[in-house]
Amino acid sequence: MNPFDLKAALLAKHAQHPVIIHFPIALFIISVALDLLAIWKSNPMMAKAAYYNLIGAALTAPVAIASGLTAWQWQFEGAKLKGNLLLHLVFGLSASAMIWLLCGLRFRQRRAVQQTPGFIYISLALAAVLLIAITGHLGGIVSGVESVAN
Numbered sequence: 469m470n471p472f473d474l475k476a477a478l479l480a481k482h483a484q485h486p487v488i489i490h491f492p493i494a495l496f497i498i499s500v501a502l503d504l505l506a507i508w509k510s511n512p513m514m515a516k517a518a519y520y521n522l523i524g525a526a527l528t529a530p531v532a533i534a535s536g537l538t539a540w541q542w543q544f545e546g547a548k549l550k551g552n553l554l555l556h557l558v559f560g561l562s563a564s565a566m567i568w569l570l571c572g573l574r575f576r577q578r579r580a581v582q583q584t585p586g587f588i589y590i591s592l593a594l595a596a597v598l599l600i601a602i603t604g605h606l607g608g609i610v611s612g613v614e615s616v617a618n
Contacts, residue, residue, distance in 0.1 A: 484535045484538070484539070485532070485535040485536045485538070485539040486607075486611065488528075488531055488532050488535045489532045489535070489536070489604075489607070491524075491525075491528045491531075491532070492524075492525045492526075492528040492529040492531075492532050492564075492567065493525075493600055493604070495521045495522070495524040495525035495528065496521070496522065496525035496567055496596065496597070496600065497597060497600070498518075498521050499518045499519075499521035499522040499525060499593075500518070500590075500593045500594065500596075500597055501518075502514045502515070502517050502518035502521060503515060503518040503584070503585050503589075503590065503593065504590070506518060506584045506585075507584045507585070507590070510584070512584065515584045515585065518585075519574050519578070522567070522570060522571050522574055523571060525567050525571075526567050526568050526571040529563075529564040529567050529568070530564070532560075532564075533560065533561065533564055536556075536557070536560060540553070540557075552606050552609045552610050553610050555606050556603060556606040556607050556609075556610050559599055559602050559603040559606060560603045560607075562599055562603075563596055563599040563600045563603050566592065566595065566596035566599060567596060569592070570589065570592060570593055570596060573585075573589055573592075574589070577589070
């Protein structure tokens with residue numbers, strides 16, 4: 469196989485998910501970091517930047533989920549979900565739901581006088597970061613097992 473064969477790289481079974489998933493993860497984690505900085509520095513502009521990163525994470529999360537479901541169909545031929553693959557799916561969907569929940573909370577908060585997120589929002593956001601970390605760890609295990617099997 470030619471290492472510079474773009475078509476083979478882009479159309480490889482399950483190759484898109486490991487690439488696409490980094491967009492919502494990075495956007496969300498940067499959003500949380502900017503929110504924490506906004507609180508620490510009392511800077512509403514950082515909170516605004518965090519909000520737009522959160523929207524980006526929410527909009528790209530469904531694409532990441534779709535690529536993961538496609539990878540499951542292609543790589544495992546739709547086999548019954550069990551073990552780490554099932555956990556990866558459950559945690560991934562939970563993390564995505566948390567991102568959308570947080571996006572909804574921030575959207576409602578935009579109309580309020582307070583510019584930086586409150587304690588409940590930050591607590592939920594940090595819990596979502598933990599969910600994402602667990603999901604990524606499980607995905608790495610699934611990917612490692614899959615690559616050893618091939």
